[in-house]
Amino acid sequence: MSKDLLNEIIQPENLVYKKTKLMTNNTLSYCPGCGHGTAHRLIMDVVEELDIWKDTIGVAPVGCSVLAYDFMNIDMQQAAHGRAPAVATGIKRCYPDKVVFTYQGDGDLAAIGTAETIHAINRGENIIIVFINNGIYGMTGGQMAPTTLPGMKSSTSPYGRDTEMMGNPLKMTELISALPGAYMVTRQAVHTPAHVRKAKRALKMAFKNQIEKKGGVSFVEIVSNCNSGWKMTPVHSNQWMVENMFPFYPLGDIKIDGEFVNK
Amino acid sequence: MAKIKGAIVVDIEHCKGCEVCIDACPTQVIEMHEQVNGKGYHYAYMAQPDACTGCTNCAIVCPDGVITVYRKKMAE
Incomplete structure (x- = not known):
């Protein structure tokens, strides 16, 4: 050309x-x-399309995405480790007309912040929780997380996760879907264009739920890769994710408009 | 029939060379350049610009959002 x-x-x-x-x-x-990066951009895309950037407040977690406030050009608050849903609760109750979301990884949401997550959802706070699940503690050097798959190698389980000694992986999304305060629960991924588009639709629905003040938490899990923690190339880690993560963490909607989706 | 032509512009200094866009491209337009950027990453570039349809697949999977896509309907 x-x-x-x-x-x-x-x-x-x-x-x-x-x-x-x-x-x-x-x-x-x-x-x-x-x-x-893709998840950050999708959230900002949705905020831009709904034209709510002036009224949106994000809560950043501790973990790889601790610097999310450096990348998202909206009002952000950084929370103590695992406490993002509690901080978001406070913000939402002080400013009921603002749109509040938390952005958390699995070490933040499913380990140290399990209590805050479950209770914020059980109270039915009108917030959005975006949960990035890569099955490992990425920032600290690839240690085993509650979401690490059985047999999966990490720096603290070098022979693979032994479920007899280390317990079973925690399916946070299925767990919280049983709570009445969960209004929308879905699991998405961002490794291919088709999945990115689907994840964007889910995030848009979550933001709309909050704007329309439909009761309860909108919970969007995004299964992601951690190529550094998994010791793989990015493309290979995406393939590994499809082969190993998705059978255990199946993609799809679990709860829409407060009703379970029949599969 | 009018032909649709596309083109991408890569923000070279922000590209980290993860190659996810190569996998996402349906017409194999993108390759990694043999040169590296300021951070030492091989960056994405249009190796086969004629094949680009401007479908935006590469741009929406790019974790760093470095790809900008243009598309134009060409007259015969």
Whole structure:
């Protein structure tokens, strides 16, 4: 293709996709190929499309995404480890008209913050919880997390997770779906274009639920990869995720509009 | 029939060379450049620009959001 033709195509009127302005221009602190970046962008895409950036407050967790406030160009608050749902509860009760979401990893939400998560959902707070599950403690060096699969190797389970000694992985999403305060519960992924589009639809539904003040928590789990923690290339880790994570953490909606989805 | 042509622009300095876009591209347009950017990553570029349809698949899976996509309907 000639340079002229390329210049003819690359014109503002032909623009079809550009990173949203609600993401800052800071280089993401995540490893190459990490699903966190895509998840950040999807949330900001939805906030931009619904035009609620002035009224949205995010709560960042502790973990790889502790610096989420550096990348999301909206009002953000950083919470103590695991306490994001409690902080979000406070923000939402002080400012009932604001849209509040938390963004948490599995070490934050499913380990140290289990109590806060379960009680915030049980109270039916009108917030959104975005849960990124990569089955490992990424930031601290790939240690075993509550969500690590049976037999999966990590730096603290070098021979694979032995369920007799270390217990079974925690399916947080299934667990909290039983609570009456959970209004929408879904599990998504962001490794292929089709899954990204589906995840975006789910996030949009979650934000709409909150704007329309439908009671309860909208809980969106995103199964992601951790290629550094899993010691794989990004593309290989995505394949590994499809082969190993998805049979244990099946994708799909679990609860929509407060009703269980029959499978 | 009018032909649809696409093109991508990669923010080279923010690209981390994860190669997820190569997998996502249905027409095998993208490859990693043999040169590296300021951070030492091989960056994505259009190796087969003629095949690009501007489908945006690469841009929406890019974790770092470095790809901007343009699309134009060409006259015969």
